[in-house]
Amino acid sequence: MLTEPVPLQIRNGVTGLMQELHYGEGYQYAHDAEAKLTNMKCLPESLEDREYYVPTMQGNEAEVKERLEQIKELKKAL
Numbered sequence: 164m165l166t167e168p169v170p171l172q173i174r175n176g177v178t179g180l181m182q183e184l185h186y187g188e189g190y191q192y193a194h195d196a197e198a199k200l201t202n203m204k205c206l207p208e209s210l211e212d213r214e215y216y217v218p219t220m221q222g223n224e225a226e227v228k229e230r231l232e233q234i235k236e237l238k239k240a241l
Contacts, residue, residue, distance in 0.1 A: 167207030200234060202241035 176186030191201035204211070218224035218231065 167209055170204055170207060172203060173205055198237050200237050200241065202238060 171185050172187065172189040172191075174181070174186040176182040176184075176188070181187075189203070191203040193199050193201050193203075206213075218228040220228065
């Protein structure tokens with residue numbers, strides 16, 4: 164199985180060398196944004212656009228499904 168590197172913007176640049184290598188550069192803290200969302204990429208390109216969870220309309224999953232749809236729409240506007 165091929166493993167992908169963690170994107171630089173979500174790596175913690177705690178040392179001078181890490182900062183020189185641009186660790187953490189461009190990080191966007193979602194809680195600072197009004198919608199609590201950013202357009203920052205957090206997955207390697209090969210994993211983008213995959214869906215790991217698809218909620219049903221049963222029980223509480225219906226609310227989760229609705230919220231995930233809202234998030235998709237909000238992210239399109241970012």
